[in-house]
Amino acid sequence: MSEKQIQEFLVNRIVDQLVTFLIVEKGMKIDEALEKVYTSHVYDLLQIKEGDLYSQSPSYVYELLKKEEESGISNLK
Numbered sequence: 001m002s003e004k005q006i007q008e009f010l011v012n013r014i015v016d017q018l019v020t021f022l023i024v025e026k027g028m029k030i031d032e033a034l035e036k037v038y039t040s041h042v043y044d045l046l047q048i049k050e051g052d053l054y055s056q057s058p059s060y061v062y063e064l065l066k067k068e069e070e071s072g073i074s075n076l077k
Contacts, residue, residue, distance in 0.1 A: 010054045011046045017058030018065060042068055 001009070015037055022033035037043055042065045045053045053061065 004049075007049060007054055014046060014054065014056075014058045014061050015043070018062055021058075021062045036069075037065070040065055040068055 018037045019030065019033040022028045022036055023030060026033075028036065042053075042061060045051060045064075046061070053064075
């Protein structure tokens with residue numbers, strides 16, 4: 001696997017877990033949870049190759065997503 005493929009795999013794994021957390025903890029429907037993740041600033045940070053957020057645990061990234069939501073910061077696309 002190339003480095004890019006590894007990053008994509010890890011990001012997809014984290015997104016999957018974030019969606020699961022939102023469904024279980026917040027009672028969101030899958031489409032709502034997907035929209036929440038894909039329109040978040042945290043998701044944008046996951047895409048940065050030079051960053052290392054994609055190498056962190058899904059639980060850690062979920063905490064960042066919750067903090068983003070609490071602070072009212074949104075990434076409207």
